[in-house]
Amino acid sequence: MGELVASIAHEVNQPLGAIVTNGNACVHLLSRKVPDLDKSREVVGRMIRDGMRASEVIKRIRSLLQKTPSVKERLNINDTIQEVIAEWGREAALLFLMWHHRRARSRVHL
DSSP states (O other): OHHHHHHHHHHHHHHHHHHHHHHHHHHHHHHSSSOOHHHHHHHHHHHHHHHHHHHHHHHHHHHHHTTOOOOOOOOOHHHHHHHHHHHHHHHHHHHHHHHHHHHHHHHOOO
């Protein structure tokens, strides 16, 4: 049961954390001498998407607990892959760059 709770907490906390991060970024973008409205709109769009994602997790949990029949829907795997890439792409790129930098440094012999 503890593993289930931890999994649910992670699934809800991840989009909520992203909302907070994007909110802070949006405040920063709007606080500039010349506010970056286009980028701010983009960030707010991500916040809305993340809020919807957290809401979907909670809806699924409620339906599991109420033992309502599950609804089967078609899954567009390309959209799912694009979501994962968008969500984890920056982190993966950063990890790759860190790995590459460490590897390059380990080859240098002084």
